[in-house]
Amino acid sequence: MTLSAFDLLLYAGGLFALFLTPGPVWVALIARSLAGGFRAAWPLALGVVIGDVVWAVLAVLGVSWILSIYGGFLELLRWIAAIIFLAMGYLIIKSADKSISSDSRLTRPGAVAGFLAGLAVIFGNPKAVLFYMGVLPGFFDLSHLTTLDIVLIAGLSALVPLVGNLILAVFIDRARSMLSSPQALKRTNITAGLLLILVGLAIPFV
Template sequence: MTVTLFELSLYSGALLILFLTPGPVWVALIARSLSGGFHAAWPLALGVVLGDILWPLVAILGVSWITSEFDNFMSVLRWVAVVVFVVMGWTLISNADKSLGSDSRLTRPGMWAGFVAGVAVILGNPKAILFYMGVLPGFFDVSAITKPDIVAIVFVSIAVPLFGNLGLAIFIDRARRLLTSQTALRRINLSAGVMLIGVGLVIAVT
């Protein structure tokens, strides 16, 4: 294995920064978490894994090799991206006054629907595409890479976003439960009320 732990650590850090930058995956994950909780969100996170396997492999194996085997590959990929983004843009414009959860394919119930949404979002995510195709080769010497290296890189590419997405889904699910629980809301209101009274008393005596 030619890839070092230091290189993998740097790459993991870059992936973490990529995850922390809001994008289409965040929008889809938040939408499903708000509409159906963690149960609705985790299949989407698994769907995203497919893209996190595909894009590093494409970057490592090289777009040049793919284009030599399939002459029109890049042209087809470019026009597919154009269609996807035009449709997504038009959908957002035509539903600009609707809430995130209304009439949205992202929040369609069911595990399979969530998984498909995850695959669609990651394959059409320009942030992920640019990162893997443009940045990944800068972390590793792709010309000297071995099969164990590829396995390690793909594993890291899966693990960091997956745990991040699942963590985000759990956080949103807990917040959603908190805000929809009468007991929790009562405690929040009581605590806030006590603090407000306290602030008022402090103002009165100072």
């Protein structure tokens, strides 16, 4: 194992900041919870977990292969990750009072439909693609990762969003009022934006 506790904590912080940013997963969870309660929401959360793990592993293995050919690529990725986090944080704060819209295709009843909706929303979520393929490599030295390191990265990629999504599903009534209140939505987006900026500032120094 080559990863330190601080490396994993910083990555978990990045995942949490990403979770706090309202987007397609939030919309789908809220819509399914309103339609069928927690029973309708948890299969979607499991589908999202599968997508998170797949993206994380693909990012680690794919970029590791590139690093085996271009050794100096890691430092460039670190700075790219920092810039992306700073840009995401700024853009979220800039549009903090904008609402998000719903896609009714993600609210079909049934556990299988919920699970498939979770897969669809995570594989088609540009925020997730940007994070895992463009930002994740900036957190770690991918050229020296062990199998245990990859398992820990994949585990965090699954655990942090899963816990957040399940809590969101359980407290859906509160989440609904939060997203329908312009003031509370603005506060949530500003908090998420600041967290993304803080992570972006920390990445170059780890």
